[in-house]
Amino acid sequence: MGRRRGVTTRHLWQAGRMRAVIVETPGDIDALTLGEAPTPACGPGEVLVRTVASGVNRADVLQRQGHYPPPPGESDIIGLEASGVVEEVGEGVTRWHRGDEVVALLAGGGYAEFFVAPEGQLIAPPPGVDLVSAGGVLEVAATVLSNLREGRLKAGEVFLVHGGAGGIGTFATQYAKTLGATVVATAGSPDKLEHCLAHGADHALDYHDDWVAALKAATKGADVILDIIGAKYLEPNVAALKKRGRIVVIGLQGGVKGTLNLGAMLSKQATITATSLRFRPAAEKAEICAAVEAEVWPMLADGRIRLSPETRIPFDEVRRAHEQLTSGDNMGKIVLVH
Numbered sequence: 322m323g324r325r326r327g328v329t330t331r332h333l334w335q336a337g338r339m340r341a342v343i344v345e346t347p348g349d350i351d352a353l354t355l356g357e358a359p360t361p362a363c364g365p366g367e368v369l370v371r372t373v374a375s376g377v378n379r380a381d382v383l384q385r386q387g388h389y390p391p392p393p394g395e396s397d398i399i400g401l402e403a404s405g406v407v408e409e410v411g412e413g414v415t416r417w418h419r420g421d422e423v424v425a426l427l428a429g430g431g432y433a434e435f436f437v438a439p440e441g442q443l444i445a446p447p448p449g450v451d452l453v454s455a456g457g458v459l460e461v462a463a464t465v466l467s468n469l470r471e472g473r474l475k476a477g478e479v480f481l482v483h484g485g486a487g488g489i490g491t492f493a494t495q496y497a498k499t500l501g502a503t504v505v506a507t508a509g510s511p512d513k514l515e516h517c518l519a520h521g522a523d524h525a526l527d528y529h530d531d532w533v534a535a536l537k538a539a540t541k542g543a544d545v546i547l548d549i550i551g552a553k554y555l556e557p558n559v560a561a562l563k564k565r566g567r568i569v570v571i572g573l574q575g576g577v578k579g580t581l582n583l584g585a586m587l588s589k590q591a592t593i594t595a596t597s598l599r600f601r602p603a604a605e606k607a608e609i610c611a612a613v614e615a616e617v618w619p620m621l622a623d624g625r626i627r628l629s630p631e632t633r634i635p636f637d638e639v640r641r642a643h644e645q646l647t648s649g650d651n652m653g654k655i656v657l658v659h
Contacts, residue, residue, distance in 0.1 A: 341433035347387025374456025400431020402460035441607025476501025486513035552579030629653035
């Protein structure tokens with residue numbers, strides 16, 4: 322169960338309030354403060370969950386900085402994934418009951434003592450994974466599965482993932498291997514390159530070097546690129562593609578505006594797609610969650626996919642979590658423990 326704070330927490334809940342991370346003015350790490358917010362109401366088709374752990378993601382940093390606001394009508398509290406225990410179910414909910422352990426894909430609200438999610442965006446934790454670790458798995462798994470579908474990655478193709486030592490990169494490497502792809506990962510230090518190889522990458526390239534030339538020397542180019550960098554890598558990504566290659570952009574760590582060589586795109590008959598889980602319709606997110614539970618959880622259970630290395634940080638130290646994530650030294654997943 323989530324951490325109990327005795328009389329204080331119970332009194333907050335009875336008063337319709339909860340502990341949450343508040344960002345009053347977007348900015349640097351100091352913008353993150355611990356405060357109180359209204360406990361979310363549980364409407365029809367929704368489930369109220371007491372949080373056990375919250376996954377920490379790059380998108381959280383962008384929201385803190387004011388660059389990635391939530392969709393209209395969603396919680397403005399940061400946090401796109403969490404785990405917890407069902408506290409209350411709304412009208413029409415049939416799968417979940419009070420006391421059930423769940424993991425959630427959220428449009429917002431994960432950095433709080435309670436969160437509300439549509440029934441279809443909750444699934445059971447992966448078999449054999451404790452509820453704290455499970456708090457940092459679903460958003461990563463859903464991102465990878467949905468975007469490799471978007472990229473139409475097939476057996477025998479070459480898959481390039483940037484940020485190979487992070488949570489997304491580690492998971493994507495292993496998932497792409499289960500599809501029969503040759504995997505190339507980029508990272509920025511010897512330790513991170515070794516991490517990529519240890520988690521299944523066939524080639525690990527230092528992004529400080531000419532990684533496009535190294536990729537072509539090793540594989541003749543990529544069929545599918547999963548890119549967390551954005552504008553900074555737009556031109557080299559196009560250069561790295563094979564004919565009919567596909568780029569799927571899921572992050573903007575390197576900026577939002579870049580130069581695109583349409584001539585190179587035309588000659589390669591290439592495609593580029595930018596996607597976000599957060600802004601997809603609820604029905605689509607529910608379908609993705611169901612696919613993760615059906616396809617990915619068995620891979621975790623039988624060892625085809627291993628969880629990323631994990632750093633657990635107390636909820637009260639959320640600033641430290643963001644500092645570690647953006648330091649450049651982090652490997653694997655960070656979770657906030659409530």
